[in-house]
Amino acid sequence: MGDIRRRGAVVLGITGLVAPLTLALGSAPAQAATSCTTQKGPYQKQVEKFLGRPVDGKQSAADCKAIKAFQTKHGITPNIGYAGSVTWGVMDLMNKQKAVGNKPNAAGKCPTNKGRIACVNLTLQISWIQDGSRLVYGPVPVRTGRNGYETRTGLKKIYWRDIDHVSNIYNVPMPYSQFFDGGQAFHSVGLSMWNPPGSHGCVNMTKTTAKKYWSLLKNGDDVFVYGRKPGT
Template identity: 90%
Template sequence: MGDIRRRGVVALGVTALVTPLTLALTSAPAQAASCTTQAGPYQKQVEKFLGRPMDGKQSAADCKAIKAFQDKHGITPDIGYAGSVTWGVMDLMNKQKAVGDKPNKDGKCPTNKGRIACVNLSLQLSWIQDGNKLVYGPVPVRTGRKGFVTRTGLKKIYWRDIDHVSSLYNVSMPYSQFFDGGQAFHSVGLSMWNPPGSHGCVNMTTATAKKYWSLLKNGDDVYVYGRKPGT
């Protein structure tokens, strides 16, 4: 692999339209139509999330709303079926929202390290704190999928490359900040709930990656903990 730039190659999550949380997909009815008429096993939950009437019955309007959500986040098949993948994403969003502005309420991310970037794999959230003070976040992130999990533990940012390009996958990885071999924070042009996840990096929106770039530097600590559902 040679120099540090080659060693810094990371695996960007590709748009392999599978499960965002590597949840098992409830078999959706196969049909040629772009929208299914069948209610899924999570119909009521999905209807509630989308603000639809909670009758547990599929309607054309229900299907249109579910399909739009699936298309936005790269969930397939995008036929408006309320299966486990679609509900899994919505459930995660609900849990992320419930965290509010206290992402380290459980105290699992160290508060004795000064400025540190925390990554909660279980909730797919990241934030930056300084002692007990929340500096930025929490924000949703997209971490490693099954077989390419983001490694847990205490690490340090050791190399930053604002215009990094992966020579392994030939993809742009702006605002890369490497903290564990080839694993890094960097931006992607995908939904943070796009399946199935990265090849180990912590993917972020461009706005978040820029903020992390401005707030962190080489030598700053990174703490990764928890376990992404399905990995």
């Protein structure tokens, strides 16, 4: 939650950076997080295909090593190389994001009559900036609010920007913060954009994306958030 002081008033809201939480991967076998499981998961074939492994539905030492590396990279726990629901969920989302290509607003759900606007599709966990119907930047993967701390939907406006913001609620830095709904803001984090379970409401971005959004947007620009994040 960010502590936003404007004109003497304190505006409190839920913001984005939250430490990764331990998630159970379906019925994953109980093993130490440092080990590599020999058991295949319910999504073994799908995960093998995603990782470019031989698709045989059988767990091998090489399969486990590849799955474990993916889990470690994206903060999926326990990272024991088990092809469970959370791991496949992240991969499936990546596939869907890639399929969007350069037409993130093909369904026309983000307004094209507002001029420059930042769009956030919670369902696909992507964001982009458009001007009318012209794509200006993106789409890029983002990390939005987890269950119980959902990023609020609707049409909003950027009302305050703070390039070096620090949340006094969580005591974490929120670089390139652009607030658009109470304490919810665009800002960068040092986490994978696919790190589960999600933020505390903010729209997390990589530093590169957050800097680009900072350069392209200004106070008063519209933000439109729609859809529903998987798992919320």
